[in-house]
Amino acid sequence: MTGERNGSGACSVGLDIGGTKVLGVLLDEAGAVRHSVRAATRPGVAGVVASAEQVVRQLCAGAGLVPQDLAGVGAGVPGLVDPGTGRLSYAVNLGIHERAVDLAPLLSARLDGVPVVLENDLNVAAVGAARLLGLRGDLAFLALGTGVAAGLLLGGELRRGRHGAAGEIGHIPYDPSGPRCPCGQQGCLELYASGAALDLAWPARNGRPAAADLFAAAADGDRRAVAVRDRFADAVAAAVRLLVLTCDVEHVVLGGGVADVGPPLLEAVVARAREQAARSAFLQSLAVPERVQLAPRGVPVAPVGAALCVRGSRAGRAQPVGS
Ligand SMILES: [Zn+2]
Secondary structure, three states: OOOOOOOOOOOEEEEEEOOOEEEEEEEOOOOOEEEEEEEEOOOHHHHHHHHHHHHHHHHHHHOOOOHHHOOEEEEEEOOEEEOOOOEEEOEHHHOEOOOOEOHHHHHHHHOOOOOEEEEEHHHHHHHHHHHHHOOOOOEEEEEEOOOEEEEEEEOOEEOOOOOOOOOOHHHOEOOOOOOEOOOOOEOEOHHHHOHHHHHHHOOOOOOOOHHHHHHHHHHOOOHHHHHHHHHHHHHHHHHHHHHHHHHOOOEEEEEOHHHHHOHHHHHHHHHHHHHHHOOOHHHHHHOOHHHEEEOOOOOOHHHHHHHHHHHHHHOOOOOOOOO
16 A cells, blocks of 8 residues: 555654544654644544544644655554454444444545554554663563553564453452452452552542652652552562563563653562562562663653554564664
């Protein structure tokens, strides 16, 4: 579908289509962000396509381009994705869940035939984090948002799994005697390590996000806040340990809304990871805490990764790390 006029050096657009907003970037041929745009997401198939089209056209207009000048558009979406066909299913947050939708072809048709690559939002975040942090080697992007899940970049390629469910570690039981999870199991990690879990454990009082409120109160010495923070950090450290033990990833990048807390989150997670390894020479030998870092803040990690996936898709594979 790539037009003749689109040389390999053309600009590409990356989108992160979330439940409330679409974030888009225009990447130039050198891989630098030239423009970024944010717009509200309208729900449902027609709404999502229209919102995405609007962002792409705004990005192009800002650079004096038309969509056909682009090498392609990469879009990260929260749901199960078939990157080969651009089909999306189970995207509850986008209001697309009753049936699978061929989102990439629909968006491509609205953008004058420009190739559109669809990918899971955590996968594009993993690709973007590797690029923006300059990391080589196997990487997991651990998103601490409404839920908990990871995008996996292994051997320079995205690991999706048979059903696109690779990295869905939020539904691994963490406390078998814990409360029932909406997924039907009990005590899933997501009930302890997610932003939604923090909202329940520490209802924010100052209009700030619960995570920011909790970590500030803990820093001030509030003993209950310290206990809630440490229990949360313990669950996140367990997620990190899981990723290291299953995939031996060199890097675990903490992202998602909770990561906006910044260094205090990293410190708390590293402290709990050390604690978990205290009695295990085996865990100590794996140096789990040294593998954890924060996603870059104030940088559109997922849209950049989505734009990079356009290039990777041409070779039939994900963008190799650091290239
Ligand atoms: Zn569950």
